[in-house]
Amino acid sequence: DGGITQSPKYLFRKEGQNVTLSCEQNLNHDAMYWYRQDPGQGLRLIYYSQIVNDFQKGDIAEGYSVSREKKESFPLTVTSAQKNPTAFYLCASSIYSGAFQGETQYFGPGTRLLVL
Amino acid sequence: SQQGEEDPQALSIQEGENATMNCSYKTSINNLQWYRQNSGRGLVHLILIRSNEREKHSGRLRVTLDTSKKSSSLLITASRAADTASYFCATVSSSGSARQLTFGSGTQLTVLP
Numbered sequence: 001d002g003g004i005t006q007s008p009k010y011l012f013r014k015e016g017q018n019v020t021l022s023c024e025q026n027l028n029h030d031a032m033y034w035y036r037q038d039p040g041q042g043l044r045l046i047y048y049s050q051i052v053n054d055f056q057k058g059d060i061a062e063g064y065s066v067s068r069e070k071k072e073s074f075p076l077t078v079t080s081a082q083k084n085p086t087a088f089y090l091c092a093s094s095i096y097s098g099a100f101q102g103e104t105q106y107f108g109p110g111t112r113l114l115v116l
Numbered sequence: 117s118q119q120g121e122e123d124p125q126a127l128s129i130q131e132g133e134n135a136t137m138n139c140s141y142k143t144s145i146n147n148l149q150w151y152r153q154n155s156g157r158g159l160v161h162l163i164l165i166r167s168n169e170r171e172k173h174s175g176r177l178r179v180t181l182d183t184s185k186k187s188s189s190l191l192i193t194a195s196r197a198a199d200t201a202s203y204f205c206a207t208v209s210s211s212g213s214a215r216q217l218t219f220g221s222g223t224q225l226t227v228l229p
Binding site: 004006033035040041042043044045048058088090092102104105106107108109110112 | 120146147149151156157158159160161164204206208216217218219220221222
């Protein structure tokens, strides 16, 4: 089955702790994205990557970090600098034609992060 | 900042009725997309309409785009209980080099059996 997987489904973070959310896709997509969704809100872009070993900050990158060492994987680390991390985190992927036109994005099932 | 804003925020209808959701945006767009999100799940792409298109159909879905009014509407005909979900519009700006999707805050649709 082709698709995007995210793990874990639920993640608990202690004060001052860094945590990493996993995102893997087997759709052979070049572009991957991380979004944050707060209750009753739309999605806000944290980071995106159009190609391996390259990524760009989105609208709310502060307190987060990413890496893109493999085409299939785009892990997100929520650092201790992110003071309000409780949210639903969604990973997505899309094709990238080289002239980025806002292609359809395919989403994973999400990770809910809670602070202890 | 969120470019697209959906209206209404919540909509409750009976099964079999039609549901109409609207989206307004602020800047010129390359395309506009509609997504559905079931509670606690990821988003599912429904339909993409480009700035040079005025109307698009997909099954029971009909999307219109009026670039002069900077607005779009999503019509779901003959609604079913399974259509209960949040619906988001997402716009892609035609300016700038990074064509990310910018999401609105969504319409929560409830279809009563």
